[in-house]
């Protein structure tokens with residue numbers, strides 16, 4: 149949770165707080181079905197599936213046909229169904245298959261007292277539509293000049309057939325998404341700038357290695373129904389090179405679909421702005437941070453496993469320990485240092501205290517959760533060696549090296 153929050157806060161700071169042209173919103177998860185009809189999700193956000201009659205597992209009908217060399221492009225459900233039966237295609241487990249059915253990936257529910265066609269609603273499969281349907285609210289409230297954007301962090305739901313690979317593919321996912329509106333001719337420059345900034349966010353804010361990041365332009369046939377140009381950013385996960393985040397040129401598709409437009413004061417003309425959409429999956433970003441930080445090495449002749457997290461994302465920036473837990477004077481002094489550090493607004497919530505077990509174990513515990521620094525209060529701190537009075541040891545996670553630092557310099561040092 150702490151790691152996830154840090155990622156979200158860094159994203160929000162870079163893309164919303166540090167800019168004047170971005171409006172943060174928090175839209176509804178359940179919206180009227182007309183939203184999803186207009187956006188194309190009721191008709192288009194669907195896969196053709198068949199069920200294994202025995203195991204009840206579902207498979208993509210088009211994939212099964214491709215596997216035996218048949219190109220299913222442009223086929224209707226009935227045509228796919230007929231071919232699967234004619235060729236006697238079985239499930240990968242060797243069982244008979246049922247009929248091909250359209251399987252929409254949106255979770256369906258009913259709102260209100262009645263359960264009929266008019267009360268159908270869907271859990272949003274993307275946060276994007278929440279921003280498009282609130283476009284007019286933002287324009288009427290803030291009168292922003294083009295270009296401007298709307299941003300949101302929130303849950304989205306997809307009835308994935310095969311959720312897998314830890315948190316890489318889940319049914320309840322979280323997105324950090326921007327819809328950025330531009331004059332139609334300006335889309336290219338904005339698209340390129342976001343492409344660059346998406347990578348900067350990964351490397352500069354999250355500390356991900358640049359060599360793990362790959363940009364992949366999406367071919368015409370594979371793009372989402374609303375996109376005219378898409379570039380995915382893929383990452384070297386332990387499960388292989390896979391999509392981490394996306395960037396799409398959604399044109400005027402969505403605003404037009406919802407019947408929205410914009411009056412431009414400068415040119416005194418009314419038109420539909422075009423839209424660039426940078427979209428980040430929170431879970432996949434977290435997985436990228438975690439998996440690339442995992443490090444095994446040897447310290448003091450012992451094997452160790454630790455998370456080499458950037459201090460910007462690490463749950464704790466530092467942990468404070470008394471050298472021994474049964475010496476009240478050490479514990480009191482350590483608590484005093486801990487409370488002093490916590491008072492600083494930049495460090496608040498990012499400092500841990502631990503007096504459990506021996507000091508070696510405490511270091512290892514912090515290494516495992518990626519805490520970059522450990523601070524130990526010892527007898528020198530209390531003045532046993534007058535030269536070192538009011539100093540503590542500051543241990544570096546990556547090297548295991550320790551230096552003595554004056555308590556009064558700690559806040560500035562950790563902030564740096």
Ligand code: ATP
Nearest residue numbers: 308316317318321391392393394427428429431432
């Ligand atoms: P995929 O091809 O992997 O299914 P997608 O192209 O459908 O993903 P988008 O619709 O572009 O994904 O969604 C934007 C982002 O949301 C993705 O880049 C990814 O980070 C995240 N995302 C999408 N689906 C899932 C999921 N089922 N579980 C976790 N994250 C997801």
